[in-house]
Amino acid sequence: MRINGNAIRPGMVVEHQGRLWVAVKIQHTQPGKGGAYLQVELKDIRDGTKLNERFRSSENVERVRLDEKPHQFLFADDDLLTFMDTETYDQVSLPKASLGDGVVFLQDGMEVIIESHEGEPLSVQLPASVTLEVMETEPVVKGQTAAASYKPAILDNGMRVMVPPHVREGERVVINTEDSAYVERARD
Numbered sequence: 001m002r003i004n005g006n007a008i009r010p011g012m013v014v015e016h017q018g019r020l021w022v023a024v025k026i027q028h029t030q031p032g033k034g035g036a037y038l039q040v041e042l043k044d045i046r047d048g049t050k051l052n053e054r055f056r057s058s059e060n061v062e063r064v065r066l067d068e069k070p071h072q073f074l075f076a077d078d079d080l081l082t083f084m085d086t087e088t089y090d091q092v093s094l095p096k097a098s099l100g101d102g103v104v105f106l107q108d109g110m111e112v113i114i115e116s117h118e119g120e121p122l123s124v125q126l127p128a129s130v131t132l133e134v135m136e137t138e139p140v141v142k143g144q145t146a147a148a149s150y151k152p153a154i155l156d157n158g159m160r161v162m163v164p165p166h167v168r169e170g171e172r173v174v175i176n177t178e179d180s181a182y183v184e185r186a187r188d
Contacts, residue, residue, distance in 0.1 A: 003063045005055030006038045013045065013117075015062040016053065020045045020117060045122050048097070066115040066122065073110045081106065083114060083124075092121050104157050105130045105177050126177045131186045132156055133172050140165045150182075 008014065012023045021042035030036040035056055042051045055061060071083035071092065080093045081103070092114060096103050098121075105126055106112075113125040137153035150162035155175070163182045167173060172186035 005059035
């Protein structure tokens with residue numbers, strides 16, 4: 001579907017220069033001389049390279065719709081992650097790089113969404129949050145309640161996050177997969 005150059009929004013996937021790009025950041029710019037344009041930071045879906053491009057309202061760009069299908073994480077083998085389509089039971093293997101830093105959140109049997117274009121799997125969407133167990137944290141220091149304070153904790157996946165002082169070892173916490181931040185204690 002062709003869209004106007006100034007209709008690009010963050011998260012949109014577009015075809016530009018024969019490659020698929022996702023818009024990361026946009027900035028409307030109206031210089032004192034000349035026409036307004038949209039400065040867009042694009043990231044290649046396949047290899048992660050970045051490109052800064054200017055789009056004027058007179059230009060058109062091809063917006064690409066990705067197919068999204070639920071998959072279940074099965075196992076990791078060296079640099080490959082194997083997922084199973086929950087409808088057809090077909091298996092798909094993707095490189096760990098397709099998940100970036102999010103690979104630490106994968107758990108056996110986790111439901112994810114795999115985005116593909118023309119049958120080729122491109123990326124993996126993790127759930128918004130995951131529940132992990134606190135393996136190690138510092139004890140609470142009395143008297144540190146005047147300001148919002150956090151303490152470091154190591155989770156069962158080896159990740160280090162900041163948690164509130166009331167969280168203890170052995171408790172389960174909910175972590176946001178987007179920014180790796182503590183959300184709340186798990187309610188289970």
